[in-house]
Amino acid sequence: MLWYGAWRVAHKLPSTLNIHFLIAGHTKFALVCGFGLIKQAYKRTRVSTLADIAKVVENSSPESRLNIPQLVGLEDGNL
Structure with a gap:
């Protein structure tokens, strides 16, 4: 961020630069957990196809159903 601020100053871009930081301890949210x-x-799983990846996603959180796989295509190119 400091290099970016210095670059902005060197290129005479707008002189105001606001930097916002998250409060300590509040830097993660539920999506990161998933x-x-x-x-x-x-x-810890051997993966070689899209179906294998979908199975890994589905089995990664079986009790909470936090991760639900949604394939948008198949290995043969069909949708």
């Missing part, structure tokens, strides 16, 4: 669960499940 991606973390998928990442953990993916690391």
